Amino acid sequence: MKGLKNQIAVVTGGLGDLGFAIASRLSEEGCSVVLLDVAPDTEAKASSIGARYWQVDISNEGAVTAVCAAIAEELGKVSILVNAAACFIFKGVDASAEDWERINAVNICGTSLITKYIVPQMQEIGKGSIINISSVSGFIGQANFATYNATKFALRGLAKCWAQDLAPFGIRVNTLCPGYIYTRAFIDSCEKLGLDIEAEDRRAAAMHLLGRQGRPEEVAAAAAFLASDDASFITGSDLLVDGGYLAK
Numbered sequence: 001m002k003g004l005k006n007q008i009a010v011v012t013g014g015l016g017d018l019g020f021a022i023a024s025r026l027s028e029e030g031c032s033v034v035l036l037d038v039a040p041d042t043e044a045k046a047s048s049i050g051a052r053y054w055q056v057d058i059s060n061e062g063a064v065t066a067v068c069a070a071i072a073e074e075l076g077k078v079s080i081l082v083n084a085a086a087c088f089i090f091k092g093v094d095a096s097a098e099d100w101e102r103i104n105a106v107n108i109c110g111t112s113l114i115t116k117y118i119v120p121q122m123q124e125i126g127k128g129s130i131i132n133i134s135s136v137s138g139f140i141g142q143a144n145f146a147t148y149n150a151t152k153f154a155l156r157g158l159a160k161c162w163a164q165d166l167a168p169f170g171i172r173v174n175t176l177c178p179g180y181i182y183t184r185a186f187i188d189s190c191e192k193l194g195l196d197i198e199a200e201d202r203r204a205a206a207m208h209l210l211g212r213q214g215r216p217e218e219v220a221a222a223a224a225f226l227a228s229d230d231a232s233f234i235t236g237s238d239l240l241v242d243g244g245y246l247a248k
């Protein structure tokens with residue numbers, strides 16, 4: 001894809017299945033990639049794709065400031081930011097103040113903080129692409145998903161506001177909205193709830209026109225496109241990678 005070679009790309013939640021698939025694809029396309037995650041990189045995933053890794057909680061403003069400065073100093077200025085980190089809390093009207101604080105701190109505030117400290121680097125080089133990873137859950141209501149879906153709607157709202165703020169600086173901001181993707185998180189949640197993984201996979205598959213869950217590489221391909229100059233006239237937009245989930 002056009003314009004990705006030698007760009008510096010930051011992927012938050014980079015140790016998660018989707019963040020890692022996006023980081024891998026950007027690395028293959030010639031970017032210098034940085035993975036940011038609150039979890040330690042115990043499996044040396046970053047070095048396996050030639051990327052750098054910093055452990056940081058994106059909801060901690062001091063830590064985010066320090067990491068963004070370190071990236072600029074050690075690698076150069078960032079032109080691609082993929083906001084994939086997420087806290088998963090699924091509650092309905094019963095959500096507590098603590099639930100809201102925890103999920104908002106990462107999904108809304110944390111995403112906003114990392115963006116705040118990367119944007120000046122993009123402004124200095126006069127270009128940038130920011131991609132918020134929302135979800136089909138950012139478009140619809142789902143029972144007992146109020147906490148999660150509210151933040152996924154918010155990520156779309158943030159992207160549309162930032163697209164307006166940042167267009168004069170040559171920075172594009174878009175949202176990528178996956179359907180159900182077959183990931184470790186999916187398997188873990190089946191195991192946690194004592195559900196049969198194959199039966200759950202079939203149930204999830206039936207929700208999509210294409211009759212299956214998506215693959216992380218399919219989300220990564222769309223992220224690479226939005227990051228690239230092939231998407232040079234796309235900003236403030238939502239790109240669905242949902243196998244037709246929302247078309248049903």
Ligand SMILES: NC(=O)c1ccc[n+]([C@@H]2O[C@H](COP(=O)([O-])OP(=O)(O)OC[C@H]3O[C@@H](n4cnc5c(N)ncnc54)[C@H](O)[C@@H]3O)[C@@H](O)[C@H]2O)c1
Nearest residue numbers: 013015016017018037038057058084085086135178180181
């Ligand atoms: N997997 C799916 O089916 C699916 C579908 C639609 C949207 N999404 C979205 O894609 C993104 C990635 O999902 P995933 O399935 O890879 O989940 P995941 O849990 O595997 O990855 C999320 C990563 O974010 C990190 N993280 C959490 N809190 C953090 C913090 N405070 N600071 C830094 N990092 C933090 C976690 O450690 C984890 O590695 C999320 O935004 C999710 O909402 C996923």
